[in-house]
Amino acid sequence: MDFQPTERQSHWRDRVRDFIEKEVRPAVPTYKAQDAEGDRWKVIPVVEELKEKAKAKGLWNMFMPPRNDSHHHVDESFEFEGPGLTNLEYAMVAEELGRIGFASETMNCSAPDTGNMEVLHRYGTREQKEQWLAPLMAGEIRSAFLMTEPQVASSDATNIETSIIREGDEYVINGRKWWSSGAGDPRCKVAIVMGKSDTSAQRHQQQSMILMPLDAEGVTIERHLPVFGYDDAPHGHMEISLNNVRVPASAMLLGEGRGFEIAQGRLGPGRIHHCMRTIGVAEEALEKMCKRLQAREAFGKPIYKHSIWEQRVAQARIDIEMTRLLCLKAADMMDKVGNKAAKQEIAMIKVAAPTMALKIIDDAIQAHGGAGVSDDFGLAQAYAHQRTLRLADGPDEVHARSIARMEFARHAPTEDEMETYSSGDMGATR
CATH class of the missing domain: 1.20.140.10 (Butyryl-CoA Dehydrogenase, subunit A, domain 3)
Structure with missing residues (x-):
């Protein structure tokens, strides 16, 4: 057991820490001023400037799993790679990112994009990666993740009711989602939606995940959900209704029934x-x-x-x-x-x-x-x-x-122990 960080762990942590202290922290007043101006749902210029600086320093997409990640399901396309930090290396980086709210975005490491990019990286087809993963990794667009629903206790994800039904060469999506993080950003172009494609299948094989463009017909942002009065703009959390939203069959991730x-x-x-x-x-x-x-x-x-x-x-x-x-x-x-x-x-x-x-x-x-x-x-x-x-x-x-x-x-008791523990006679066991 070694508690000393390796040279590589220190190297990434210290470079990120240095960038935050020299570039991001001094930009906080500018961020606040720009955030306070005009429309709440907008691109904040200082973040875009910092993104270019971070990208130039190679502090970009650091969450992307290493190349030897065992979860690849489809093609081994190496152009969709980050610096290849391990979870442990990234843990030390992410602690530094947590110090300032928008620091993660300056290095293209903010949720829900991180999770969505990992999904596309691990489970996406070549076509899906080229359409959505490439612009996400370049920081050109943002994304949302639509899982939770207002009508059911979504802590048990088998409860979700949104339907994803195949019709010819398309899937038709119907349902209502909320706490759709990131959907307030004007650059948010795609969402990963979880819903049920087969209600007759086994309990954990009814759900699928599908890629849905946010500008598709039938997608309506119903309202914005503040947290204790904070709007979390320009990121935001939205309630979204999906009414007969049609997406091509090629938008299905990994296959029907593989949502879990x-x-x-x-x-x-x-x-x-x-x-x-x-x-x-x-x-x-x-x-x-x-x-x-x-x-x-x-x-x-x-x-x-x-x-x-x-x-x-x-x-x-x-x-x-x-x-x-x-x-x-x-x-x-x-x-x-x-x-x-x-x-x-x-x-x-x-x-x-x-x-x-x-x-x-x-x-x-x-x-x-x-x-x-x-x-x-x-x-x-x-x-x-x-x-x-x-x-x-x-x-x-x-x-x-x-x-x-x-x-x-x-710590399941054996049959003998069941008798001892239920009778209260501990003398025989210790």
């Missing part, structure tokens, strides 16, 4: 990318908290000298370090033994990371007093964003259920 298979391939890395960025969010909140506590006085002494704050800051540092180690372990396991074997670790970090960050952001808000709940320090917005992550990519309860089931299976 694709979802598992997509959600493993997607879940952990969120967790990695969350650690950066927590570090940023802790830094602001420490600076604020040392800069203000109350009751005759600097606030940080009041013992309650020593407790909170110490606990924050402990929690960040523990969470980071679990996150790196999960990423390392994904690289070494695969996403399936790392399932419990991925579920654990998905529960632990947002909960940890929310506590630290909440303490940071408290340290800032009234300023903490304002827009001045970005803490209220960070809290709103992190709170959604306890629901996104599966709610905490679903992951906890999965963790517990694996634990129960690991």
Whole structure:
């Protein structure tokens, strides 16, 4: 067990950290000013400028899986490759990206594009890759992922009702989706839609995923869904109705009935990318908290000298370090033994990371007093964003259920033990 980062891990982390501190952080005031002007749903010029700088430095598409990734289903087209970072290498990069909200986009590493590009990379046909993956990887267009629905508990994805029915050379899509992240961006051109193509098949073989142009006839953005009042523009989360939307049969991903298979391939890395960025969010909140506590006085002494704050800051540092180690372990396991074997670790970090960050952001808000709940320090917005992550990519309860089931299976009592444990006579077992 080696806790020292390798030269390659440090190389990528440090280059990204350097770019964020020298280029992205100084651009924050410009971003805020441009974001506040005119229409909410627009391209922000400073982000486009930063994208060109990042691309020139090779800090681009760093989430794309390495070439030896075992999940390729279709063609081995090597022009659709990123720098080939492992999950562990990318974990260290993503932590840095989490420090500033729009940093990920400057390097073409923002959700849901990352997950969608991985799906196209792993499961797409040559035609699908050329049509959608190439412009996504170039940062020319954006994409959305349409899974959750307002009418059903989508935490159990077998509940989803959107229909994807074959008619001749086309599929016809009908349904209503919401929390369609990214659909507010004017560059959002394509969505991956999950729906049912065969309701008579086995429970996990009814669903398919299909590529749908957002400008197709019958696609209507019904409303925008703010998070605690934040619109998350220019990205946004939309409720979208799909009324007899027709797409060519060639838009089907991997084949009918393989939606869950694709979802598992997509959600493993997607879940952990969120967790990695969350650690950066927590570090940023802790830094602001420490600076604020040392800069203000109350009751005759600097606030940080009041013992309650020593407790909170110490606990924050402990929690960040523990969470980071679990996150790196999960990423390392994904690289070494695969996403399936790392399932419990991925579920654990998905529960632990947002909960940890929310506590630290909440303490940071408290340290800032009234300023903490304002827009001045970005803490209220960070809290709103992190709170959604306890629901996104599966709610905490679903992951906890999965963790517990694996634990129960690991410690299932034998017949003899059943008798002992049910009778309460522990003398014989220890």
